[in-house]
Amino acid sequence: MEVAFFRYYRFLPLEETLEESNLCEEAWGLSLPFGWFPLFEFEGEFFAVVGAEENTENSLILHTYEGIDIIHRSLTNMMLYIAECYETGAYYIDESGNLEENRVAAKNILLKYNPEFHSILEARTETVNNLDGSQVINKYHPESNILLESKIIDRKGHTLESSQYFQGKLYERITYNREIEGFNDYFCDENWFNDYEKYERFSVEYQYKCVTPKIERRYINGVLKKEIIHPDRKRDNLFLVFALFLSIFQFIFSIFFVIYHSLRYKQQNKNNAPLN
Incomplete structure (x- = not known):
């Protein structure tokens, strides 16, 4: 029987840590922070440290689940x-022997x-409305x-840029660009957990409304460490036929909708017209 180390999280043995690290790297790809090393786990939810190119005194503790957040400034903390x-x-410990939390x-x-x-739900929010309609x-x-x-x-x-701060310092910045020639969109995630790390992804639309990564790159301290160029994905002809029929149906429905309401409007005007 496994015992939780704190709350419902269990401490991972070294072999399992390495296994989980490899599995998460396969699942998250280059978007997982460089040197990510899990310490505690519960059903795919992790507390992890972050590695570095060179020795460092402290490493931030990240909470990794659907996203990545700083939760402690060091393992000692x-x-x-x-x-x-x-x-x-x-x-x-409650009466049943379970670890509980106040x-x-x-x-x-x-x-x-x-x-x-x-x-972040408790945060105080301020919004600046710009003349061009952006915020x-x-x-x-x-x-x-403290920001x-x-x-x-x-x-x-559409979000153009999102920045996260810790102890008054920028630790992560995500930028989006939907106007890159030859690509559907561009995504860039920069972080300063230890080293300066930059992950960028260029995506393409391989068929209508279907987007997939084409190029992924990871830089550490400005040096390109890894690049992945994905092969072109084949178009799904069945999907294209379905999308075509759906578009035709929507077009025909729109025409009938306009005609119906036009006739109904004319009939209402006729009924409301004064008698001579």
Whole structure:
């Protein structure tokens, strides 16, 4: 029987850590941070450290699930937090022998070791509306002016740039460009977890409304470390036929809709016309 190390997360043995690291790299591809090394896991949810090209005193602890977020500034910081949770009863064993958590107490302890940690839902939001219709949306720590997140959104509602901050410093910036010649879109994810890492992806539309990566690149400290050029994907002719029939159906339906409402409008006007 496996026992949780804290909350419901279990500590990964070295062999399993290496296995999970390889599996996640296959699943996430180059979008997974360079040197990502999981420590704790629960059903595909991880706490991990990040490697570096050179030795470093500390490594940020990342929470990796559907996205990647900084949760502790170092492994030492995380261990002190967990230890205090056990010492103060924020983590406790219930009558059934299960490890439970007093969420309020645990959060207060977390804020002691990581004062900047707050759910983005608790953040204070400020929106700047630009003359061209675009917006800049900034989110701040609820109790200070520390910037947590900044987004630039165009007038159509598309995100152009998204930046995340930790301890007042930029640690991740994601940019999008849908106007790259020869490609459907361009995605760039830069992070400063340890080294300066840049991941970029060029995608193409291989058939109507279907987009796939064509080129992926990873740079570490400005040096290209890996490039993947994906083979062209074959078009699905059955899908194209279906899309064509769907478009024709929508066109015919639109015509009948316009005709129906036009006739109905004329009939209403005729009924409402005054009698001579």
